[in-house]
Amino acid sequence: MVSSVLQSPPNPTSAEMLLRLRHTCAHVLAMAVQTLLPETKVTIGPWTDTGFYYDFDRQTPFTPDDLTQIETEMRRIINANLPIIQEVVDREQIRAEIEQLGEPYKLEILNSIPADEPITRYFIGCADTLQGVVEASLFHIAADTLTQKPMGKDCWWDLCAGPHLNYTGEINPDAFALESVAGAYWRGDETKPQLQRIYGTVWETPEQLQAYLTQKEEAKRRDHRKLGQELDLFSIQEDAGGGLVFWHPKGARMRLVIEDYWRKAHLDAGYELLYTPHxxxxxxxxxxxxxxxxxxxxxxxxxxxxxxxxxxxxNCPFHVLTYQSHLHSYRELPIRWAELGTVYRYERSGVLHGLMRVRGFTQDDAHIFCLPEQVADEIWGVLNLTEQILSDFGFTEYEVYLSTRPGKSVGTDAIWELATDALVQALDAKGWNYVTDEGGGAFYGPKIDIKIKDAIGRLWQCSTIQVDFNLPERFDMDYVAADGSRQRPIMIHRAIFGSLERFFGILIENYAGDFPLWLAPVQVRLLPVSDEQRDHATAIALQLKQFGYRVEVDHSGERLGKQIRTAELEKIPVVAVVGKREVVNQTLSVRTRQSGELGSLTLLELQEKMQQVIMSRHPI
RNA sequence: GCCGGUGUAGCUCAGUGGUAGAGCACUCGAUUCGUAAUCGAGCGGUCGUGAGUUCAAAUCUCAUCACCGGCUCCA
Incomplete structure (x- = not known):
C-alpha cells in the first residue's frame, strides 16, 4: 500500500507554500494558454487538494495535443524565472483596462468584489515595464505606477487576491503536470455558460508528484468497476440500461453474507424487519x-x-403506512423498523457511475418512531450500531457532520431545538468529534452524516441519521399518551450502508478485491495435482460445503502451477492442494494469499483455522 | 442533462477507404504433472445501433445508445 499524500489537503495555515505554488501554477497555466491561444478568455483558477485548475472560455475546446503544448509553454515560463509582482489597483482604472482587454468574466469578478475591499492584480514577467519599480519595492507596487500596460510575450497579469510565489522559477518543472480537460459551468451554475476547465497537479518536489501519481494508480487498481468485472461480481449492461445493477453469483454470495450479517445485527439491536412493495x-x-x-x-x-x-x-411512506395500520400506545415506543428496501430514482445519464451512482438500489433503511424524550437515546443507539457494523466491515475511521436548521424549513423552533440538542447529546455521549454544518439540514429536520475512511485515505459518505418532523405531520401520525390524549411521534430515518450497491463498491475498493475470509465469494479452492485426485478433492469440498464454507474444486485439468496462478488472479484467500501424499496422509497442503504456505493440515485443522479467521473478520 | 473522449471476439487490445487480426478465455486432443502460465488444433465478430457519402466503410459524415473524465446533482 502506498502512503497517502492526500490526507491533509493544503490550506492557508498548514501549507502556505503549497497553496502559493498551486495558485501561481494556475496563473502560469492561464498565461501559457493566452500566449498560445490569445482568443481565449480567462475566468478563475483556484488551487485544489491535489493541484489547481483554470476555467477558460473559448469556442473550440482544448485537445490533448493543446495540453501538451500548453505544458511545454508552462515549462518555458517557469524556466524563464519571471518575477511575480502584486499591484494594488484603483477600481476604475483596472475596470478600464479589463474592458480594453475584453475579458467579460474578469469584469464580472471585479464587480462582485465588495466596495471596501482592496483590489489587487498579479503580474507575471513584464520585466521591461516594471523594472524600476521592482527594485524600489520588491514584489509590491503601488497604484498608479502603471497604466494601460499591454500584455505580450512574457508579460501577463490577472486580477487576483493572491497570495503567490515571488518567481515562476520557484515551481519545480518536474513536479507539475496537466491532467485533463473538462467542461465546467461558469460559477458552478448549469444555467450559465459552459467553460473549458484544465486540471493540473503540482507539488513541491518531484517525489511528491510521483507519490501522488502512484496514489492515483492505486485508486485505478482498486476501481470497483474494473474489479467487479475481473472478479465476476456484478455487471451493468447496455441492453438493460444504465444504472441498473446485475449481481452475478459471486457478488450475490457476498451480498447474502452482508445481508445476513445486517439482519442479525438489527434483530440484536431491537429492530423488527419489514418488507414493503415496490x-x-x-x-x-x-x-x-x-x-x-x-x-x-x-x-x-x-x-x-x-x-x-x-x-x-x-421507503419511508411505506413504513409510515405500516405504523398507521393500527393505533399505538406510548408504551410501544420506540418502534424500530428496518428494511432492505429497493428504490428507483431517476438520475441524469451523465451522473451514473458504476455501483456508486445508480438508478435502482437497495437501501438498508430503518425508521424509528419515538417520544420526544427518547430521541437522544435512540440516536445514541443508532451511532453505536453504526460503529459496530462499519467496524466489522473494516472501517474504523469516520468524519462526522451535524447539519442544522436551514432557512426554509418546517416545524417549530422548540422542536428543532429539541431534535438538534438530542443529536448533539448523542454525539457527545458517543464521544465523537463532529463538524457542524450550519443550515445544512433537510427542510424537515436536522441530521448526522458519517463519512468512512478507506484503506487509502479516501472518504465515502454512507451513513445518515435524520430526524423528521414533516412526515408524521403530513400523515397525521399519532400515539395514545399516558393521559389518553393523541400525540405526534417523532420519526428518525437512518441508513448505515446507505445503499448496498454503493457500499459493495466501497468494499471492493477498500479491500482492492482481496476480501477477508468472512466475505470472500470463494473461500477455499481445492486443487488436484492430477486427475487421480479429483474425486478425493470433490469429496472434501462436499464436506466443507456442508459445514457452510464457500468452496470449489478446480476441474480445469491444468498443472498445479497454472491452477495456483488462476486462484491467485481470482484472489481466492485459501487454496488446498490435493496430491498423492495428501490422499495417503488424509491431509491438505494449504496455501493462503496473505501468509503463503501453511503446510500440511488435516481437514479439521483447516476448518479450525478458517473458523478463527472468519470470526475475527480479518484476512487469513 | 451539459462539455470533451471512447466503443472491433467473453476479456485486453492491433487494424486510417479495398478479403476483419493477436494474446488470454472457451472447446477438443495429447500430456498426469507438486505451489503464479505444458503443447497442438479448433470455435468465436452484420467492427455499439441506425441512416448517409462512395464502385467499395471498422475506417468519412450525421443521429442515437452506452461507457470514461469532469460540471451540476446525489445513497
Missing part, C-alpha cells in the same frame, strides 16, 4: 410530499386500472 398509489407520494418536492428524481407514473401508480424512490 410500487404504490401516487396519492401516497402526494401525501408524503415527494411528488411535490422530489419529483425530478422519480420515474414516470404508470397507470393501473385508471389509478396512477408510482415506482418507489423512498
Amino acid at each position: 410500487i404504490a398509489n401516487l396519492d401516497l407520494w402526494k401525501t408524503s410530499g415527494h411528488f411535490e418536492f422530489y419529483r425530478e428524481n422519480m420515474f414516470d407514473q404508470m397507470e393501473i386500472e385508471t389509478q396512477q401508480y408510482q415506482l418507489k424512490p423512498m
Whole structure:
C-alpha cells in the first residue's frame, strides 16, 4: 500500500507554500494558454487538494495535443524565472483596462468584489515595464505606477487576491503536470455558460508528484468497476440500461453474507424487519410530499386500472403506512423498523457511475418512531450500531457532520431545538468529534452524516441519521399518551450502508478485491495435482460445503502451477492442494494469499483455522 | 442533462477507404504433472445501433445508445 499524500489537503495555515505554488501554477497555466491561444478568455483558477485548475472560455475546446503544448509553454515560463509582482489597483482604472482587454468574466469578478475591499492584480514577467519599480519595492507596487500596460510575450497579469510565489522559477518543472480537460459551468451554475476547465497537479518536489501519481494508480487498481468485472461480481449492461445493477453469483454470495450479517445485527439491536412493495398509489407520494418536492428524481407514473401508480424512490411512506395500520400506545415506543428496501430514482445519464451512482438500489433503511424524550437515546443507539457494523466491515475511521436548521424549513423552533440538542447529546455521549454544518439540514429536520475512511485515505459518505418532523405531520401520525390524549411521534430515518450497491463498491475498493475470509465469494479452492485426485478433492469440498464454507474444486485439468496462478488472479484467500501424499496422509497442503504456505493440515485443522479467521473478520 | 473522449471476439487490445487480426478465455486432443502460465488444433465478430457519402466503410459524415473524465446533482 502506498502512503497517502492526500490526507491533509493544503490550506492557508498548514501549507502556505503549497497553496502559493498551486495558485501561481494556475496563473502560469492561464498565461501559457493566452500566449498560445490569445482568443481565449480567462475566468478563475483556484488551487485544489491535489493541484489547481483554470476555467477558460473559448469556442473550440482544448485537445490533448493543446495540453501538451500548453505544458511545454508552462515549462518555458517557469524556466524563464519571471518575477511575480502584486499591484494594488484603483477600481476604475483596472475596470478600464479589463474592458480594453475584453475579458467579460474578469469584469464580472471585479464587480462582485465588495466596495471596501482592496483590489489587487498579479503580474507575471513584464520585466521591461516594471523594472524600476521592482527594485524600489520588491514584489509590491503601488497604484498608479502603471497604466494601460499591454500584455505580450512574457508579460501577463490577472486580477487576483493572491497570495503567490515571488518567481515562476520557484515551481519545480518536474513536479507539475496537466491532467485533463473538462467542461465546467461558469460559477458552478448549469444555467450559465459552459467553460473549458484544465486540471493540473503540482507539488513541491518531484517525489511528491510521483507519490501522488502512484496514489492515483492505486485508486485505478482498486476501481470497483474494473474489479467487479475481473472478479465476476456484478455487471451493468447496455441492453438493460444504465444504472441498473446485475449481481452475478459471486457478488450475490457476498451480498447474502452482508445481508445476513445486517439482519442479525438489527434483530440484536431491537429492530423488527419489514418488507414493503415496490410500487404504490401516487396519492401516497402526494401525501408524503415527494411528488411535490422530489419529483425530478422519480420515474414516470404508470397507470393501473385508471389509478396512477408510482415506482418507489423512498421507503419511508411505506413504513409510515405500516405504523398507521393500527393505533399505538406510548408504551410501544420506540418502534424500530428496518428494511432492505429497493428504490428507483431517476438520475441524469451523465451522473451514473458504476455501483456508486445508480438508478435502482437497495437501501438498508430503518425508521424509528419515538417520544420526544427518547430521541437522544435512540440516536445514541443508532451511532453505536453504526460503529459496530462499519467496524466489522473494516472501517474504523469516520468524519462526522451535524447539519442544522436551514432557512426554509418546517416545524417549530422548540422542536428543532429539541431534535438538534438530542443529536448533539448523542454525539457527545458517543464521544465523537463532529463538524457542524450550519443550515445544512433537510427542510424537515436536522441530521448526522458519517463519512468512512478507506484503506487509502479516501472518504465515502454512507451513513445518515435524520430526524423528521414533516412526515408524521403530513400523515397525521399519532400515539395514545399516558393521559389518553393523541400525540405526534417523532420519526428518525437512518441508513448505515446507505445503499448496498454503493457500499459493495466501497468494499471492493477498500479491500482492492482481496476480501477477508468472512466475505470472500470463494473461500477455499481445492486443487488436484492430477486427475487421480479429483474425486478425493470433490469429496472434501462436499464436506466443507456442508459445514457452510464457500468452496470449489478446480476441474480445469491444468498443472498445479497454472491452477495456483488462476486462484491467485481470482484472489481466492485459501487454496488446498490435493496430491498423492495428501490422499495417503488424509491431509491438505494449504496455501493462503496473505501468509503463503501453511503446510500440511488435516481437514479439521483447516476448518479450525478458517473458523478463527472468519470470526475475527480479518484476512487469513 | 451539459462539455470533451471512447466503443472491433467473453476479456485486453492491433487494424486510417479495398478479403476483419493477436494474446488470454472457451472447446477438443495429447500430456498426469507438486505451489503464479505444458503443447497442438479448433470455435468465436452484420467492427455499439441506425441512416448517409462512395464502385467499395471498422475506417468519412450525421443521429442515437452506452461507457470514461469532469460540471451540476446525489445513497
